[in-house]
Amino acid sequence: MNIQGHDIAVCSWSLQTKGMEELVTKVKELGLGHVQLALGELVQFDAGRRKDELEHLRRSGIALTGGMMAFAGEDYSSIERIRQTGGFVPDTEWPLRKKLTIEGAKLAKELGIRTITSHVGFVPPPGDSNYRAIVSRIRELASAMAKQGVDLLMETGQEPAGELLHFLGDVDSPNVHINFDPANMILYGAGDPINAIQILARHIRHVHVKDGTPSAKPGVEWGEEVSFGTGRVGPRQFIQALKQAGYTGPLAIEREAGTSRMADVRAAVEALRAASV
Numbered sequence: 510m511n512i513q514g515h516d517i518a519v520c521s522w523s524l525q526t527k528g529m530e531e532l533v534t535k536v537k538e539l540g541l542g543h544v545q546l547a548l549g550e551l552v553q554f555d556a557g558r559r560k561d562e563l564e565h566l567r568r569s570g571i572a573l574t575g576g577m578m579a580f581a582g583e584d585y586s587s588i589e590r591i592r593q594t595g596g597f598v599p600d601t602e603w604p605l606r607k608k609l610t611i612e613g614a615k616l617a618k619e620l621g622i623r624t625i626t627s628h629v630g631f632v633p634p635p636g637d638s639n640y641r642a643i644v645s646r647i648r649e650l651a652s653a654m655a656k657q658g659v660d661l662l663m664e665t666g667q668e669p670a671g672e673l674l675h676f677l678g679d680v681d682s683p684n685v686h687i688n689f690d691p692a693n694m695i696l697y698g699a700g701d702p703i704n705a706i707q708i709l710a711r712h713i714r715h716v717h718v719k720d721g722t723p724s725a726k727p728g729v730e731w732g733e734e735v736s737f738g739t740g741r742v743g744p745r746q747f748i749q750a751l752k753q754a755g756y757t758g759p760l761a762i763e764r765e766a767g768t769s770r771m772a773d774v775r776a777a778v779e780a781l782r783a784a785s786v
Contacts, residue, residue: 510540510541510542510543510778512760512778512781512782512785513748513752513785514757515757515758515759515760516542516543516572516574516758516759516760517541517543517759517760517762517778517781518541518543518544518545518574518759518760518761518762519536519539519541519543519544519545519761519762519763519774520544520545520547520577520717520761520762520763520764521544521545521546521547521577522547522577522579522765523762523763523764523765523770523774524536524770524771524774525770528562528565529562529563529564529565529566530565532544532565532566533565533566533569533571535771536569536571537569537571538771539771539774539775539778540778541571541778542570542571542572543571543572543573543574543759543761544571544572544573544574545573545574545575545576545577545626545715545759545761545763546566546573546575546576546577546620546622547576547577547578547579548576548577548578548613548616548617548625549577549578549579549580549609549613551563551616552609552612552613552616553609559616563620573620573621573622574715574758574759574761575622575623575624575625575626575662575688575715575759575761576613576616576617576620576622576624576625576626577625577626577627578609578610578613578625578626578627579627579628580596580602580606580609582594582602583595583596583628587730587731588697588698588728588729588730588731591628591631592631595628595630595631595667596627596628596629596630596631597629597630597643597646597647597650598629598630598631598632598633598639598643599630603646607646607649607650607653610625610627610650610654610661611650611653611654611657613625614653614654614657614659615657617657617659618657618658618659622659623658623659623660624659624660624661624662624686624688624714624715625654625659625660625661625662626662626663626664626688626715627661627662627663627664628663628664628666628667629643629647629661629663629664630643630667631667631668632667632668632672632673632676634672635675635679644676644679644680647661647680647682647685648680648681648682651680651682651684651685652682654684655682655683655684659684660684660685660686660714661682661684661685661686662685662686662687662688662714662715663677663685663686663687663688664688664690664693665687665688665689665690665691665693665694665699665702665705665709666690666692666693666694666696666697666699667693667697667699668699669699669700669705670694670699670700670704670705670708670709671708673687673709674708674709674712677712686712686713686714687709687712687713687714687715688713688714688715688716688717689702689705689706689709689713689715689716689717690716690717690719690763691703691705691706691717691719691720691742691747692717692719692720692721692734692740692742693717693719693721695721695722695723695732695740695741695742696721696723696731696732696733696734697727697728697731697732698723698724698726698727698728698729698732699728702742702747703743703746703747703750706747706750706751706753706754707750707753707754710753710754710755710756713751713754713756713758714758715758715759715761716751716756716758716759716760716761717760717761717762717763718737718760718761718762718763718777718781719734719737719742719762719763719764719765720734720735720736720737720738720739720740720741720742721733721734721735721740721741721742722735722740722741723741733766734764734765734766734767735766736764736767736773736776736777737762737764737773737776737777737780737781738776738777738779738780738783738784744780744781744783744784745783745784747784748781748784748785760781762774762777762778764777
């Protein structure tokens with residue numbers, strides 16, 4: 510499916526499937542031909558099981574827009590907890606998460622995927638004593654991924670767009686860019702997503718279609734994720750902002766809350782269609 514030049518995908522983890530066979534079935538039920546694929550579990554399977562799982566995907570004809578890495582131990586119960594446990598920031602978790610991500614990049618190369626998205630963690634401000642260490646870690650990881658021909662795409666949301674742009678400049682790696690998620694800007698209280706597209710435009714390589722409403726205490730308490738088109742993002746202005754930014758890549762529908770995932774993905778497709786008229 511293509512809308513206004515964008516391949517429309519669904520994020521595999523949004524469909525809460527038990528394996529690739531079920532994933533393929535659900536994606537086809539949705540009428541979609543593209544998926545962003547979670548890689549974290551696959552890289553930890555033994556070679557035989559991984560081959561069997563991926564064979565379902567290979568036979569399906571479904572195309573992959575990119576990969577995604579998330580990690581055991583990341584605690585999203587509150588913004589403060591994910592600040593402490595997320596991504597590549599916690600010292601105790603860094604060696605294993607680096608190893609898993611490099612394995613993910615090797616698998617991505619095998620699958621013909623050129624990008625992996627991940628929440629790298631809350632980047633400390635430039636004056637913080639840990640800031641340079643995080644810059645160094647992302648450079649090190651990006652260098653290892655570059656050997657596989659894979660880009661690291663940082664998820665938006667945990668920092669305001671201006672701070673993220675500054676961090677990208679300090680990292681200064683040719684294969685570190687952005688997966689833009691408009692809802693995350695709202696859920697984390699990190700700023701207006703439409704303005705953020707303008708700030709980060711030249712770094713956007715992949716986009717999530719997701720929506721949310723802000724909390725009464727932005728940056729302290731979570732906002733609420735809602736079905737795309739019913740929150741604060743505004744589908745029409747979202748599509749227009751991406752067009753103005755020159756983005757022509759895939760739009761991957763992500764739904765991480767709610768009990769009607771298939772219906773919500775279908776609603777997101779219709780919202781995209783309506784916004785593109």
